[in-house]
Amino acid sequence: MAKLKIGVALWSLGQTRDFAAFERSLDKAASLGVTGVQPWCVDEPKWDLVCALDPDRCTTALQRREVRRACEKRGRTISAFCAQLAGPKTLGGFGETDANLGARLAKTRRALQMAAEIGSPIVTTHIGPIPENPNDAEYARFIDSVRSVMKDAEKSGGIFALETGQESAQCLKQFIDNVGSPNLKVNFDPANMIHRDPVGSVAVLAKYIVHTHAKDKHPETGKPTVGKGSVPWKEYLAALEAINYQGWFALEDESCDENVAESIRFGREFLEQV
Secondary structure (H helix, E strand, O other): OOOOEEEEEHHHHOOOOOHHHHHHHHHHHHHOOOOEEEOEOOOEHHHOEOOOOOOOOOOOHHHHHHHHHHHHHOOOEEOOEEOOOEOOOOEOOOOOOOOOHHHHHHHHHHHHHHHHHHOOOEEEEOOOOOOOOOOOHHHHHHHHHHHHHHHHHHHHOOEEEEEOOOOOHHHHHHHHHHHOOOOEEEEEOOHHHHHHOHHHHHHHOHHHEEEEEEOOOOOOOOOOOOOOOOOOHHHHHHHHHHOOOOOEEEEOOOOOOOOHHHHHHHHHHHHHHO
C-alpha cells in the first residue's frame, strides 16, 4: 500500500475545553509525528465534555478561520471532526424518542455546517445501533432523523460519516442506501468490527468509506494500541488498497492511560512499517 496518511483522534490526547487546550493538543500531535488531526467538536453534558470547537461556541467566521490556522501553523491537516452525542440509552440516540432528540439533530447539523466552513467537511459519529430489520419501527425513526440532518448537510457541503461497529456492514450499507443522500458516508473502525469481519466488511462498504479510525483491541486487556491486538492489519490494509482508499487513518486511543502518547507513537510507527 502507498504511504499512509496517518493522523490522530485528538480527543485521545485529552479534552479541549478552551482554545488554548486545543492548541496544546495540536502541539502534542505534532510531537508524535502524525500529520493529521481529528478534533472533537461538540459539548456532551452526559459525559461532562466541554469543547472549544462546539458549533455553538465556535460561532464566528474569525473563530473558525483560527481553528484552521492553528492547524496549518503546525503543519497539521484536519482529517475530519467528531460530533459524538449521546441519547438516554445509546450513542447518538438517533432512533430514540426522548425530548432532546431534536436538539441532538440540530447540533449535528450545525457541526456539519461548521466543518464545511472550516474546509474539512467530514464529521464522524455513532448514531446508535441500527436495527437489522428494516421493518422495525425504530429503523424508520433512524431514517427520518438522518434524512433531516442530510438535507442541511447537502446544502452546506458537510459529509456525515457513520462509524462502524454497532451493526453489521450489510445493515449499515442498506441503511445508507435507503437514506439516499450523496453526503452520507462511513468512518470505518476495524477494532469495532473485530467480531463482524473487518476485512470482508471493507468490500461491503467500499463506496462509502471516506475516513478511518486506526484502533486495535487486545484479546485479553482490550487495549487499543495499533499493532498489539486482534486486527489483521496486513489483510485489512490490503482490503482498503483494493478499493483504492486514499483517506486518513486517525489513530484512536480512548483508554485515558498515562501511556497514551506512547500508544499513539507506537501505532504510527507500526502503520508506517506494515
